[in-house]
Amino acid sequence: MQFYGPDPDGQSGFGNYGYWAKDIYKIDPNFGTEQELKALSDELHRRDMVFVYDIVLNHVGPVHNEKTLATFHPFDKPEYINQLGRGNLTFNQYAQGKAFGGESFWPPAQVPRANAWIRDALPLGVSSVRRGVIGPVEEKLLKRRPGPAPLGSLPFCNVGDMVCEGYDEPTTVVGWFYDLGDLNQSHPFVRSELLKWGKYMKNKYHIDGFRLDTAPYVPKDFLSEFQATVGIPILGEVTATNWTFFKSYAPGEAAEEGPVLKGLLNFYLQNMATPGFCGKPFWPGADLNLLKLGEAMRTQFEENPGALNDLNLLGNFVDNHDMQRLALYCGGDMARMRNAITWTMMTQGIPIIFYGTEHFFNLTHPPMWNAGFSTSTAGYALLQSLNNVRKALKLHTANMKLSSLVGFVSVEAVEAHQLVISRHSDRQAFIFLNNYEEHHGPVEYEVGEILPETPEGWVWADAFHGYSVPDISDGAWTTFSRILGLQIGVLGS
DSSP states (O other), X not given: OBOOEEOTTSOSOEEOSSOSBSBTTSOOTTTOOHHHHHHHHHHHHHTTOOOEEEEESSEEEEOSSHHHHTTSBSOOSGGGBOOTTOTTOOHHHHHTTOGGGOOSSOOXXXXXXXXXXXXXXXXXXXXXXXXXXXXXXXXXXXXXXXXXXXXXXXXXOOTTOTTSTTOOHHHHHHSBBTTEEXXXXXXXXXXXXXXXXXXXXXXXXXXXXXXXXXXXXXXXXXXXXXXXXXXXXXXXXXXOOOHHHHHTTSBOTTOSSOOOOSEEEOHHHHHHHHHHHHSOSOOTTTTTOTHHHHHHHIIIIISSTTSBSOGGGEEEOSOOTTSOOHHHHTTTOHHHHHHHHHHHHHSSSEEOOOTTGGGTOOSSSOOGGGGTTOSOSHXXXXXXXXXXXXXXXXXXXXXXXXXXXXXXXXXXEEOSSEEEEEEESXXXXXXXXXXXXXXXXXEEEEOTTTSOOOOTTOEEEETTTTTBOOOOTTSEEEEOOOSSSEEEEEEEO
């Protein structure tokens, strides 16, 4: 159960995602009923699919005073909420942002804007952002907000950005996320109640895995205990591009630290993939440059064995509900969108496709029913084709029960406009990707030094075009296909 619509004090905007928890044991009636959630879980399992449920352990809904907090369940007392820098203030004063002389309704905050990368030591009005745009309203709020960085600058850094001047890890962990009451997981009641709730949800709704919102804002020792308690894989939302920081939330056998989560949403690659294929959102050196993505993939998949708990429990994506749509980032260019989607579906891990991608939605959150749930769109056909290839290569076993069966990935070749990756299981595939525009002419791939020789009687075939046999006798592959934006070779008879 969450706040739906404007918050009671009218200060926090409109909430409809499910992240403003009010009663963690109730289902928001705007979404459905307990019986409908159980039915959804049963139907997914009947189709041999897994049920991943999105949860929040970091915070509850907007809290501006003790009266509002008293309506929450079960975390209805100030002692259950972190109060960094409260000093002699009353709880109401603190919740209204009076700590450190603040004038806004935010207490000492973890971030000023969800998923924003805001560099310190920049003059006001000059913003370096990873996603979105800091506009006049945000700048006004930032100017009023004190924080670990000097006043007069943009005061907050992204999680794990250790080189960002003023970055403060304690504020990240125990500060508030905007005005959302930050849960104190060190309090015995909060800790035990969250652990009990995790097991309750898993068992009642037969959940196979959790997607964990705002993971790096929660103490690691609690994340580790929660993961061990629920048993099922958790994919943590860790938005960092710092490899050392990112991997520390799902460390593998080669890591010095102990276990935390089993999996991660793969922001480490997404930050290079979306601009690499589309040109937006801005990331230094990655705009329409696949070299950054190739380097990051080699770091993650090839050069650091055992650094992560399970490479098959990485959730890969190129857009999500906190971002603009892929169609906006790619400027509506079909070839670039298809290449980005193909990378998502064919790289190692669990592919995550945001609803409406099959319609190439260019609005952030349009209702799906307006599109008529059509299964005849070009995007639907693309995803269907990609799924068929995944099944042929046995990559479709990349789920939370059979992840050990999935073939690994290698970066075979990369330059600014082309990326070639291979997948290896009991069959072998090479995926040829590019970021050229739709109206670009023929694309030539140098395959002579990439493709291994085939056994006698076998040939390389194009799995996305009826397993036709391309002419690669001169060591090059020229294709005019702009429908899929890729070619894939599968070893077959």
